[in-house]
Amino acid sequence: MGTRAETMEFLADQLGALPNIRYRKMFGEYGLYCDEKVVAFICDDELFVKPTDAGRAYIGEPDEAPAYPGSKLYFRVSGDRWEDREWLTGLIDATAAVLPTPTPKATAKRKAPTKRKA
Template sequence: MVASDSFIEFLREQLAPLGRITVRRMFGKTGVFCDGVMLGMVRDDTLYLRVDDGNRAAVKEAEAFPPLNYEKKGGTIDLAFWRAPERLFDDPDELVAWARSALDAARRVALKRERTTPKLTSKPRKTRPVRR
């Protein structure tokens, strides 16, 4: 389920030190973006933060909870988003630190995707005439 309006407003206020926080509904969840980069997702008013090899040790505590996942073809697919511990919501500075770590991970992922995505050319495609 997507995030409630009150939870989204809370996240915007808490994460404001990072930059411009926006949200977008996607795949039955809510994506949390900072300056256009997705650092987290929300499902059922639970925040999941982006994790990669660069911040895995810093957020190791979150490993105790199941990652964000979805069902596909009878199996479960785990995503690279780990549940933020509830205690972070009582400590705004630490929540921002964890979110900053997730933002750094999200930027690394975005950079890696840019490097591996083939560039599209602007040349028009030649089409063959249709025979009738």
């Protein structure tokens, strides 16, 4: 089915209090980033937050489910919780705070063009 752009825009608006929120379309679905860390996936119009001890403590007893076939379990956040902007922002902020900073990708070095001999 895929996630509708309106769903992603709504979630981004709800999380607008966080300064470094962005999202990116991936494989027909979306990845949600906070401070350049992937904190959640939005698949089939459902929010799946990366599992962390901080997130578990924040939620209490999370509903765990795979974000896509074959994936590990994530914390599935129901649509009614999306309406609570403060709660949702707190969860994403707590999750991002404990995730490691991604390592920068190495850039490929270009070889200098070789000159042809005449």
